[in-house]
Amino acid sequence: MTVPLQITFKDMEPSPALEARIRAKAAELERFEHDILRCHVIVEAPHRHHHQGRLYRARVEVFVPRGDVFVTREGPLNHAHEDPYVAVRDAFDAAIRQLEDHVRKLRRQVKQHGPAMRRGRVARFIAGEDYGFIETEDGEEVYFHRNSVSGNAFDELRVGDPVHLSVEEGEKGPQAVVVHPVHRHRSAG
Structure with missing residues (x-):
């Protein structure tokens, strides 16, 4: 991936398999490559004091010119996030949707307010x-x-x-x- 990528694991051991999945998901951002300055992904395990399944939190931060995209996927009601891979997938899906919206807004601004x-x-x-x-x-x-x-x-x-x-x-x-x-x-x- 040509977009600079940083991966951080918090309150959990780094996982080469999960890191590979994150790199694969981040590769999907390459269609926005010229608009992305850098990407930071944080995967966090909850504290062990939860009685039920551990719900993972995934945060994708994408830094782009004229605005950044920050997505956190967590939720006490979303038990699918007991799997860190699902939390990462959902966070990237939301990040891609927000990037698409961001690019559309910028293109409309250029068309409406800027020179052709x-x-x-x-x-x-x-x-x-x-x-x-x-x-x-x-x-x-x-x-x-x-x-x-x-x-x-x-x-x-x-x-x-x-x-x-x-x-x-x-x-x-x-x-x-x-x-x-x-x-x-x-x-x-």
Whole structure:
């Protein structure tokens, strides 16, 4: 998984099998990869003073630009959470739903309130600086800065890489306010 993942077990021994399940569930977040800065999963066992079955708590924290997603799955009434795998599954299912909502809201904001997305290619970088220029499909040259590249992916960009961008008129001409790298499908192997 390319999204930085941290796993914490509280009040219980770390479980390699449960950790593998968490990594598999976290891999499902890769479709939001360019929007996720990091992910932290906490699985907690209840204190032993409960008389009935132990109900596990799973918390998924997903850090994204312009808002974060925090989901905790626990419940004294949900006896399915006596199984930590079920608590983790439910927490990830809820996190994915919230991420989908978050992305939809951001896209609506960009469509309604921001400039339209355009296509272009990275034309050049300025050596030793945190900016460069993109050539749009219609031949316009647009300035962009490291901070405008989503997912902190500035260092991964190369000349010729395709991007989607939102352009506004700046003091010295057109500038990209948001740059989304277009991820090419990676070959397996």
